[in-house]
Amino acid sequence: MKTLISQAKIIDKRHGQNGEIVDILIEDGVIQKIGASISEAADEKIEGDGLCVSIGWMDMRANFRDPGEEYKEGISNGLKVAAKSGFTAVSLSPDTTPAVDNKGAVEYMKNRAKSSGVDIHPIGAVSVGLKGESMSEMYDMHQAGAVGFGDDKHPLNESGLLHRALLYTSNFDAPVLHFPYDSKLIPNGQINEGTLSTSLGLKGIPAISEEMMVRRDLTLLEYTEGRLHLGPISSAISAELADESRQKGLRVTTEVTAAHLAFSEEKLNDFDSNFKLMPPLRTEENRKALIAALKSGKIDVISSDHSPEDEEHKKLEFDLANFGMAGMELFFPMVLSAVGNEIPLDELVEKFSISPREILGIDVPLIAEGEKANLTVFSIDESADPIKLQTKGYNVPQADQNFKGRVIRTFHSN
Incomplete structure (x- = not known):
């Protein structure tokens, strides 16, 4: 399966393209391409306002x-x-x-x-x-x-x-x-x-x-x-x-x-x-x-x-x-x-x-072509949806508050 992360800002101090907006193509859990614009067809496309990607x-x-x-x-x-x-x-x-x-x-x-x-x-x-x-x-x-x-x-x-x-x-x-x-x-x-x-x-x-x-x-x-x-x-x-x-x-x-x-x-x-x-x-x-x-x-x-x-x-x-x-x-x-x-x-x-x-002492993942995808895709502009919670915990803070910042997706095959 191919997934295209479209126009996301790389957030990684160690990365040569830190702060740049790129496309990232992932196929079967591996980063295949990183570029300014990838035209290759994908089964899934992730896009949105204020989109960012980090390890x-x-x-x-x-x-x-x-x-x-x-x-x-x-x-x-x-x-x-x-x-x-x-x-x-x-x-x-x-x-x-x-x-x-x-x-x-x-x-x-x-x-x-x-x-x-x-x-x-x-x-x-x-x-x-x-x-x-x-x-x-x-x-x-x-x-x-x-x-x-x-x-x-x-x-x-x-x-x-x-x-x-x-x-x-x-x-x-x-x-x-x-x-x-x-x-x-x-x-x-x-x-x-x-x-x-x-x-x-x-x-x-x-x-x-x-x-x-x-x-x-x-x-x-x-x-x-x-x-x-x-x-x-x-x-x-x-x-x-x-x-x-x-x-x-x-x-x-x-x-x-x-x-x-x-x-x-x-x-x-x-x-x-x-x-x-x-x-x-x-x-x-x-x-x-x-x-x-x-x-x-x-x-x-x-x-x-x-x-x-x-x-x-x-x-x-x-x-x-x-x-x-x-x-x-x-x-x-x-x-x-x-x-x-x-x-x-x-x-x-x-x-x-x-x-x-x-x-x-744990290996730090890399955002690089040929590396297994270990990524978090998130938006700093979109709001969290505190109503749709996964946790069983009763003790969730401010469940009715509209916070900025939303996690879109993670990629990791273990």
Whole structure:
């Protein structure tokens, strides 16, 4: 089958035709021609206003609740959500039931992705059962296909465990992914600590609970000379601290979610639990500072942190509702609406296409004749259609809002 992508702007910093409008002819999953105008007949033609094409996007943080809670999403449906959202690759969280803490669990995830059009790159757990106690068999998981190691939203409060993990993973050059949050500082916190938390009568989570842990993590990183990925972060100060360490030669990268770029704590004024996130949404001033950090290169990755929940776990009293947002399908519209023209489009797309792959040691696709097509086609002018959602998640943000930016199609044969 032949497909012609007509008059699309190439968005790829590495490409010699970056920013140019071209036609791309794909036949049986392979890029056959790239040119200013291709007249060859095709079975399918893709065209539209503001059409762009980049390498296939990668979501560095998502949870399909499989195994254990497939009714909230499941890998099969989650992969459909990913493709619809523009992703040809996802890194899946180890926070499942049971946890991804062994070779068999990694292989289960990898095998489920076959012929789906979306690659799964599992993140293995650092600790057995995500309990933060004994270290898992990370090398075996790495051999099976795990690309990094972390306990997702279970912070490694025990410094010795993170120390050992950084040392151990250095043997095979895999990054440790850590969510920096001192959960013991303010137990059972609900939203950002500040005026709003006081007025709503909710227990606050101060930014220092993140920043303190970032400082500790960076100290351990300097001592071990390992590789560390911090995220998702919610404080712009965390990005500054990590960048200072990077300037000293430490191998550290950072990640922010689309929601933390698009929204502030003001969304919680009416106790909407769809905006109850971990880490919490913080002030509008901090949101703008995160965008500035992204623009200056102090933040490396934007993820969806897709965390679908059912109505039973979200539509209840705020302090009882689970944290998380089913943010994958509105990922690109959220990012585009948040950043606007503040960051060049090629630099923005790099944060969720090239950077995640480079951090995790995954081959970066090429837009070139003769290469297998691994592409995302999208429009920056057309609006998203939030009504036609694929996710099973109840907790979708702003489902009635008309965001700019729409994913048209992905191409990838796996």
